[in-house]
Amino acid sequence: MRHEITLHVNGHEHRLQVESHHTLLDVLRRQLGLTGTKHGCDCGECGACSIWLNDRLVLSCLVLAAEADGAHVLTVEGLAASGEFAHLQEAFIEHHGMQCGFCTAGFLMAAAALLRENARPDAATIRAALAGNLCRCTGYHGILRAVQTASRMRR
């Protein structure tokens, strides 16, 4: 079944034709070419597809595109363009928060969601906030340090 939907992605409005079974992840990557958001497990386990939907952190593989009609979406491309979390991105580079980089977009979206709500999280809070994101390369320490550093850089 075909749906005509409107999505506001990274500040731009798009009118799109989607099928009922398309996920928001499918549409972001294939129709809009926003491949920063990664396609990992397709079942909520890895966090690689993390985005913000109407300002809430969600897993785009668990949302049907038709459900998101009229919604505002922020992907890692939009996060980067806004510059609001440039210090977080810098901290990832400085602390080697990535190796292959497959998980990085998801971690950035989750960490930014945390820092927006809690400017000075402690280590346990950071761990809990990033619990839904898996990384098979870094061993997580660089990522945790990056988020800690970013929280100190701001405010």
Add this chain to the structure above:
Amino acid sequence: MCILKEDGRLLEFHFSDEAGCLHTFDYVRVRDVNEAIALLQAAPGEVRPLAGGTELVPALQTGRLPVRCVVDIKGIAPLQELAYRPDEGLYLGAVVTFDRLLAQPEVRRLYPLLVEAARQIASPAVRNRATVGGAVCVAAAYSDWLPALLCQDAVGLVMGAAERRIPLAEFVCGDGCTRLAADELLVGLWLPSPSGAAVGSYQKLRLGHGSRITLVGAAIQAHAHDGQLQDWRMALTAVGPKPFRVSAAEALLNQENPTAAVIAEAVLRAQAAAAPTDDFRAGADYRRAMVGVLVRRGIETVLARVRGAKP
């Protein structure tokens, strides 16, 4: 394709089949309970409610479900309600997300066990979507949510051909099995007011942070009256076909002061009630041993919290 009349009754209903593609299905959004029920009744089992989608969306992608249409129920106002009335208790609409639940001041003040369990469910991104009703309908044997609800004597409010109220202990009949018919909707959960100032603890053992499978979980709640603890409740998860209350241990804690010997006996009773099985994640013996550790920890945490400490 379905067309609904103004009053929510069904005018036309047929699936828009597309070339036999395995995982193709229709998506319909409704605003009214009766619209949703009319759709479910049109083809029970083939039409499914969609709440947060955290279980249903990946299951649909496999193409193994016989589902041909999903009905998005998140926009139905009564299902979104979250209200506390001192004389009646807490009403949780079925599509309230865990995130919303955790932000509610009265829930945080009066239902500490619910809060501690909900905080340990999945990750923030999942809690922003997953619903309190969806978790009940999934009825996982390893659910962290069901034991917390069982300790509140929660009742499920169901609508279909008729309205039903089903105590949660009966609502769930096994791993992934509920008393809900395919053309019925869980509208909400009703939780009576606590019988005193509730003190609770949820103890969870899992493979790692964010892992969806709980190896063993123990929910403990008691109610303080003038410094005295009464009305103990205990429920276990992942050590049987469904989460369950341990009435033998509750009875003991209600009769006697929780001395070391009484706690030790309560632990034994919880272990005797558990019926864990072996699987690749953990052996039955290990699970039974951990029931002992978690129940003891839960009771001791409750006692410490009553004394004012907050470990």
